[in-house]
Amino acid sequence: MxxxxxxxxxxxxxxxxxxxxxxxxxxxxxxxxxxxxxxxxxxxxxxxxxxxxxxxxxxxxxxxxxxxxxxxxxxxxxxxxxxxxxxxxxxxxxxxxxxxxxxxxxxxxxxxxxxxxxxxxxxxxxxxxxxxxxxxxxxxxxxxxxxxxxxxxxxxxxxxxxxxxxxxxxxxxxLPDREYRAGLAEVIKGAAIGDEPFFAWLEQHADALAARDPATVQEAIARKVAYKAGVVARDETEQGERALLNLGHTFGHALETAGHYTTLLHGEGVAVGMLLAARLSERLDMSDAHDTRRMLRLLETLGLPVTIPPGMDPQQLLALMRLDKKNSAGSLRLILWRGIGRAEIVGGVDEADVMAILTEAA
Known part of the structure; x- marks a missing residue:
């Protein structure tokens, strides 16, 4: 029913x-x-x-x-x-x-x-x-x-x-399984940004989501939409808070572009990008390894990719990241986190740290 x-x-x-x-x-x-x-x-x-x-x-x-x-x-x-x-x-x-x-x-x-x-x-x-x-x-x-x-x-x-x-x-x-799983990445993203209880709910209901249980899927959609609607109402044209919705996207868009939009689906790029953002946050002493592991486990449980596709050059990815719309004054401006549910905008990110994360993941 x-x-x-x-x-x-x-x-x-x-x-x-x-x-x-x-x-x-x-x-x-x-x-x-x-x-x-x-x-x-x-x-x-x-x-x-x-x-x-x-x-x-x-x-x-x-x-x-x-x-x-x-x-x-x-x-x-x-x-x-x-x-x-x-x-x-x-x-x-x-x-x-x-x-x-x-x-x-x-x-x-x-x-x-x-x-x-x-x-x-x-x-x-x-x-x-x-x-x-x-x-x-x-x-x-x-x-x-x-x-x-x-x-x-x-x-x-x-x-x-x-x-x-x-x-x-x-x-x-x-919807093919791959497309469906790619959509789950955006659900996870909303919880990772600002709703730790929702992230825990996703962990608890991962099997039902993977099985496409209608009630569970509808609840996940409604919770994610409600969160995004609140953010949009407060910051329609992305002057501040709405930029947080781009967690994983600077990495992800670079991955999509490098693959000529045929290697990764958008949600798959976001999945890999979120994990890279979590690892960069950990490297910058903003977050704990425990949160990175929780992100990794949930992505893997739901069948999402967690590594950079073979053959992608970290230098090219960094060059593509420099074109991101959030950047200002020639410096990288990324969405990182202090842990699950606590994302923030971080300007002036050192490209050497980004390159280190890209190189480790390549």
Whole structure:
């Protein structure tokens, strides 16, 4: 028996929006159709997700002028070229300022769809319908949109909040195991940043999460989203606290870029990156080895990678880390921790210490 649908709230004044989490939400047309304000809609999805779920969305768009734009699957397709194609699709649709873009897919689809919506007529509505665990717990909430450039990930983008997030956990049934585990890395990240009791809960429920027990998965999603929603409400455009949500990302994005977005999934990069951040924190005498071991055990229990892929050059990884958006005045600014649940922003990190960690892990 599936748990009841949960509704959370991202409180941003006039731009506040609901996050619905539960079973059967894609078919709950009355719920999400009510968030559409105009008569035009563009559904952006990909060639893997659309055959599975686009017909359900089509049924809910009856009576509207709508069309779809499909990406090929994968991080490599989150590009300006595809944003241009999405904007062409909006133009061919005749989309007006009250049109809506619907993002049906994972984080790549959500990021590109949101950025396209932010660009069309300087900003139209969009709705997130995440179909991966990673997108449900992270990228669909908070309004970060963007695309990758050859020199680095997410270096072009905009803050553009959705009208609503529809997280139908039934879509996780078709998610490959590797993609599902990658999403669990983002769940762990939220607990590691600022919620030690949640981290302990994840340790206690690791087997149920690995088995995709619906009630346990929904509870994990809701707890992670609630945590992130609170952070976003306090710091929407990442001027302070929200930067903490990037724990592991400076390392992780470098790993993804070095692998040309084909070696590691985003969540896998975050998993390795979090462990590297924990080891660097330990090296800098900020945290204890016990916390690093707890992180390592939980990542391994949930089947996530914990080492740098073979063949990656530490010097190249460090060069990529220098391009991170959090850096300032030419020095590394990383998210590290004082232990589980106590992350903090650390500026002026010595590159020699980072290189030592990268070299040990290579």
């Amino acid at each position: 599936n748990p009841a649908i949960q509704q959370l709230h991202v409180a941003l004044g006039q731009r506040s929006y609901p996050v619905w989490i539960g079973s059967g939400l894609l078919d709950d047309h009355a719920r999400w159709r009510a968030t559409l304000r105009g008569r035009h809609a563009l559904v952006i999805s990909n060639t893997t997700v659309a055959p599975l779920y686009l017909p359900r969305i089509e049924a809910g768009l009856d009576g509207m002028h709508w069309s779809s734009f499909l990406l090929d699957d994968g991080e490599a397709h989150k590009t300006f070229a595809n944003v241009g194609r999405a904007l062409e699709a909006l133009g061919q649709l005749g989309a007006t300022r009250d049109a809506c873009v619907i993002a049906l897919g994972g984080g790549v689809v959500g990021d590109l769809a949101g950025f396209s919506a932010a660009c069309w007529m300087r900003g139209i509505d969009f709705i997130q319908m995440p179909t991966t665990l990673l997108a449900m717990v992270d990228s669909s909430v908070g309004g970060k949109t963007g695309v990758n450039l050859p020199v680095g990930k997410n270096l072009a983008g905009a803050f553009h909040q959705p009208r609503a997030v529809i997280a139908d956990i039934d879509t996780l049934a078709t």
